[in-house]
Amino acid sequence: MIRLEKVKTDPVETLKRHAEAIGEAVRQAIKPDRITVEYPRERRKYPECFRGFIVFDKEKCISCFRCAQICPANAIQMEYFENAYPGIDYAKCIFCHFCVDSCPTGALNTSKVHDVAFKAMEEMRLSTKQIAKLPEIVREEIQTVEYYVDRNTWKLVRKKELDSLEVPPKPVKVKERKASCIEPESCIGCRLCANVCPQNAIKVERLKATEEGGTGYILKVQTEQCTGCGLCVRQCPMQILRLEEVGE
Amino acid sequence: MIDVFQILNYFFGIFSSDMMDIPLIAPIVDYLMQIPLLNILVALILWKPFFAVVIMPGLVVLTLYLLYIVWYERKLTARVQWRVGPLEVARPIRGAIQALADGIRYFFQEAIVHREAHRPYYIQLPILAFIPVLLPILFIPAGSAVGIYTPYSIQLIVTFIALIPITIVAIGWASNSRFAYIGSVREAFMYFAYEVPFIIAVISMVFLYGSGDAYVAVEKQSAIPGALLNPIAFIVYIIAMLMATSRLPFEIPEADQEIAFGPFVEYSGILFGLVMVLAYEKLYIMTLLFTILFLGGWSGIYCPLLGDLNGPLWLFIKSIVVISILVIVRSIYARYRLDQALRIGWTSMLTLSIIALIIGGAVGVWLS
Numbered sequence: 001m002i003r004l005e006k007v008k009t010d011p012v013e014t015l016k017r018h019a020e021a022i023g024e025a026v027r028q029a030i031k032p033d034r035i036t037v038e039y040p041r042e043r044r045k046y047p048e049c050f051r052g053f054i055v056f057d058k059e060k061c062i063s064c065f066r067c068a069q070i071c072p073a074n075a076i077q078m079e080y081f082e083n084a085y086p087g088i089d090y091a092k093c094i095f096c097h098f099c100v101d102s103c104p105t106g107a108l109n110t111s112k113v114h115d116v117a118f119k120a121m122e123e124m125r126l127s128t129k130q131i132a133k134l135p136e137i138v139r140e141e142i143q144t145v146e147y148y149v150d151r152n153t154w155k156l157v158r159k160k161e162l163d164s165l166e167v168p169p170k171p172v173k174v175k176e177r178k179a180s181c182i183e184p185e186s187c188i189g190c191r192l193c194a195n196v197c198p199q200n201a202i203k204v205e206r207l208k209a210t211e212e213g214g215t216g217y218i219l220k221v222q223t224e225q226c227t228g229c230g231l232c233v234r235q236c237p238m239q240i241l242r243l244e245e246v247g248e
Numbered sequence: 249m250i251d252v253f254q255i256l257n258y259f260f261g262i263f264s265s266d267m268m269d270i271p272l273i274a275p276i277v278d279y280l281m282q283i284p285l286l287n288i289l290v291a292l293i294l295w296k297p298f299f300a301v302v303i304m305p306g307l308v309v310l311t312l313y314l315l316y317i318v319w320y321e322r323k324l325t326a327r328v329q330w331r332v333g334p335l336e337v338a339r340p341i342r343g344a345i346q347a348l349a350d351g352i353r354y355f356f357q358e359a360i361v362h363r364e365a366h367r368p369y370y371i372q373l374p375i376l377a378f379i380p381v382l383l384p385i386l387f388i389p390a391g392s393a394v395g396i397y398t399p400y401s402i403q404l405i406v407t408f409i410a411l412i413p414i415t416i417v418a419i420g421w422a423s424n425s426r427f428a429y430i431g432s433v434r435e436a437f438m439y440f441a442y443e444v445p446f447i448i449a450v451i452s453m454v455f456l457y458g459s460g461d462a463y464v465a466v467e468k469q470s471a472i473p474g475a476l477l478n479p480i481a482f483i484v485y486i487i488a489m490l491m492a493t494s495r496l497p498f499e500i501p502e503a504d505q506e507i508a509f510g511p512f513v514e515y516s517g518i519l520f521g522l523v524m525v526l527a528y529e530k531l532y533i534m535t536l537l538f539t540i541l542f543l544g545g546w547s548g549i550y551c552p553l554l555g556d557l558n559g560p561l562w563l564f565i566k567s568i569v570v571i572s573i574l575v576i577v578r579s580i581y582a583r584y585r586l587d588q589a590l591r592i593g594w595t596s597m598l599t600l601s602i603i604a605l606i607i608g609g610a611v612g613v614w615l616s
Contacts, residue, residue, distance in 0.1 A: 025328050025580045034330035 015028045035147070040166040043141040045114045045163045048170070049051060051097045054088055056131045057169070060107035064229030065188040067099035067108060072163060085128040091121055106229055112165040113137060134166060161167055177228035186240050189217030193232035193241060201225035202232060204219075228236040256288055267411065268299050268556040296556075300393035304560040305536060305567070306385050313532055313568065314525050320355040321575045328579035351521055359517030362425075367422035369422035370613075373415055374515070374522040380411035381529045388536050389462045391546045391559015406450050409466035409492070412530055413439040416501070418521065420511030430613070431510020435501035436585055438491055441593025448601035449481040450609030453541045456481075458616055466545035468615060474542040477611050481604035482542050484597055489538065489574070491593065493531040496578040497556050498589050531574075533576035535567040543570070 037044050040131070063084040068076040075092035076099060078084040086099070100108045104225070116135045118124045144163045149156050179202070181187065194202045203220040219241075233241045267312070277294065279285045292298055300306060317333060323342070326333030330593055334346035386404040396403065415437055420432020420497055422471055457465045464540035475482040491498040500515075502510040512523040540563075548562035584592070 021580050022576075025576055027308060028328045028330075029576060029579075032327045034327070034332070036330070036332050038332070190538055 003064045035149075035156060037145050040140045042143045042145050042158065043139075044162060045144050045146040045159075047200045048111050048167055050096045050114075050167070051100075051110055052165075053111045053116060053135060054093075054097070054100060054131060055105045055109050055111050055166075056086065056135060057109065058085060058128070058132060060105045060239060062105055062107075062227045062229055064227065064231070065105060066102045066104065066230065068097045070102045072096060072098065079128050081128075083156070086131075087125070088131055090116075090118070090122040091127045091181075092160075104177070106169050109169050111164070111167050111168060118145075129215045131199060167194070177231050177245050178223050178226045179221050179228065179230070179241055180244050181221070181240055182242050183238075183240040184218055186238050187217045187219060188238055190237060192235045192237065193219065197231065199227055200227045249349070256285075260288045260291055263288065263295040263298075265289060266296045267294040268296060270294075270557045272553045272555075272557075292404055296393045297395050299386075299396040300560065301385055302391055304393075304557075305388065305390050305564050306395075306579060307382070309560075309564055310385075310529065311521045311533060312509075313571075314347070314528055315351075316568075317348045317531075317575070318350075318525075318526055318572060319344055322346070323448060323549040323576065324572075324575060325579045328576070351509070354518050354521035357517040359515075359519045362514055364424045365514065366536075369414060370514075371519070372541040373422055374519050374526075377412065377415035377419065377523070380408045380415065381526060381533065384408040384537075388533075388540070389546075390563045392556050393560055395503045396603045399459065401462045402450065402454055402460045402465065402537070402541070404532070409534060409537075409612045410443060412491075412526070413443075416511050416526070421512040423511065423516050427507040427509075427513040428511050430507050431501050431513065434507075435511060436502075437586060437590060438494075438498065438500055438593075440483065442488045442491035442597070445484050445593065445597040445601035446492065449488065449535075449604055450541065450606040450610065452478060452481045454608075455605065456608040456612040456615065458612055462540050462545065465540055466547055469544040470547060473544045477608050477615075478604055479509045480600050480607055484604055485542065486574075486600045487539055487592075489531070489534050489599060490577060492534060492590065495531075497584055499583050500586050500589055503583060531571060532567065535570050535574075536563065538554045538570060539563055539566045588600065 028061065041175070063078075065078060067086050068078050073092045073094045073096075075089045075094075076086045077089065079087050087219055100110055111134055113134055116137055137161065142160075144159050144161065146157045146159065150158060173203060179193075187192065189204060189206070191204050194200075194204050200223045203222065205218050205220060230243050233243055264281075277290060279529075280290045287365040293303065302308060323333040334343035336350045337343050338345045361370055387398060387404045388395075389397065389401065416435050416438075417432045420428040420435065423429075453465070453474060454460050456474070457468050469477075478499070491493075494500070494502045502512070507513065512520065515523050544568050545566075546559035546563040548558065550558055554561060
């Protein structure tokens with residue numbers, strides 16, 4: 001049988017805790033530690049890694065389709081004019097920014113804009129031209145709030161100047177990759193890779209069939225022209241092309 | 249026509265014989281007193297009994313206090329809990345007129361009377377509840393301004409305070425719903441738990457001053473305030489005040505999270521507005537009595553410009569300060585269970601109040 005006994009309390013300890021609780025309440029009443037940001041009237045200074053509206057730089061884009069391929073929500077459609085460029089459907093976008101991370105040239109960049117309003121679902125499907133610049137938003141805030149939170153300090157600093165919502169382009173995280181053939185002897189000489197290559201970097205040369213059993217074709221990838229877009233890798237029916245990381 | 253003037257002159261004579269003397273506004277009053285018919289109105293407003301009951305510390309100041317305390321309590325609790333609190337109504341003054349806005353909304357909202365309610369009582373009782381809440385103002389003196397002077401004012405105030413829970417229990421009964429029923433039963437339990445120590449604490453102070461006259465009480469506190477003369481009664485009174493006004497450690501009858509405002513759960517519209525402020529008004533009355541008994545009442549630094557207004561003003565300022573300190577308890581402590589609160593009421597508080605009674609008798613002999 002379990003007997004419940006009354007919890008013994010030390011009256012001095014109890015009084016101390018009461019005083020502690022009252023002191024804390026008074027301290028919070030005088031100078032609260034609250035971290036509320038009154039958002040439309042003031043805006044938090046977001047970090048550079050903030051995942052907001054995605055801005056596209058057409059000059060840097062190499063039409064490699066990696067953003068469209070990696071998008072888990074299938075929100076990126078490529079549009080064809082001059083070349084293939086991405087357009088983003090914000091009705092689908094989950095702001096994972098896999099596209100920004102996977103972009104080999106840094107053509108897609110994040111921004112600190114997170115409060116764009118659309119009037120209809122159709123308007124949320126943004127074309128390449130619309131994501132090439134920051135959208136027009138009405139900024140109501142009069143000050144910027146900056147958080148300083150670490151193990152010891154815990155404070156908000158409010159400043160009068162407004163934060164710029166643009167984020168400077170960051171160095172590309174993705175290592176440069178080039179196409180290369182890992183099993184030249186299996187090449188069937190279909191030339192799909194050479195046809196699909198936007199840079200015409202792959203040359204197919206016919207050789208005499210050797211005694212080892214090669215098919216008689218050899219691929220020459222001109223590395224200075226290859227942008228590492230990976231289209232040839234997807235096209236190859238024998239799956240003998242790989243993108244291999246080069247450089248740092 | 250002559251009769252009417254005679255009657256008016258008769259009243260004017262009564263009013264002007266006992267007027268508040270406030271040097272600050274004396275030129276304006278002198279000017280207004282020369283205008284016929286308006287002078288009788290000015291004399292009425294400044295007539296001491298009328299001023300005490302209707303202006304200060306009476307109904308007008310009570311209304312201002314209600315507007316202030318509802319906002320202040322919400323704001324203070326919000327600050328302690330890292331929230332912002334009411335803000336969007338009148339943003340430049342941080343939502344200070346939120347209570348006024350709520351009041352106006354209650355006023356134009358439909359007051360629903362549900363089918364199971366005892367209709368006449370359900371509608372009447374919130375209004376009837378104001379009789380015991382507002383009658384003590386008649387007997388609370390503030391300096392020279394007093395509604396009805398009586399040497400038994402403290403006992404009378406306590407009597408009317410003791411009547412308030414009866415109306416609340418009746419409200420719960422008239423609502424005829426299960427939450428209201430539970431709430432009114434809890435209110436009845438709490439009523440007995442705090443009322444006995446509360447009355448004994450007040451009686452100990454009456455013993456101490458040797459009189460139930462508020463003037464005598466304030467006069468005897470001219471050197472040492474009553475809180476130091478009888479600290480045990482001071483503590484008992486504070487705890488009883490928290491219990492009586494359903495403030496948070498003892499917010500048992502109205503427990504929002506359990507029984508959704510208890511006896512008042514069915515009310516809506518202006519009737520809800522009336523019952524919601526009941527506890528705040530009770531707090532105001534009890535704090536006025538508290539100030540008179542323990543904090544030296546209306547005595548304070550005398551400002552010659554204010555003249556007779558000094559008494560009511562000091563009483564009001566002291567009460568507001570006490571209430572403002574008391575409401576922070578809401579954000580510190582969690583709610584007791586009913587049995588815990590009853591145990592506190594019937595054991596420790598009862599013991600403390602009896603000790604306070606002995607101290608009161610002893611100090612009373614020493615003072616006299």
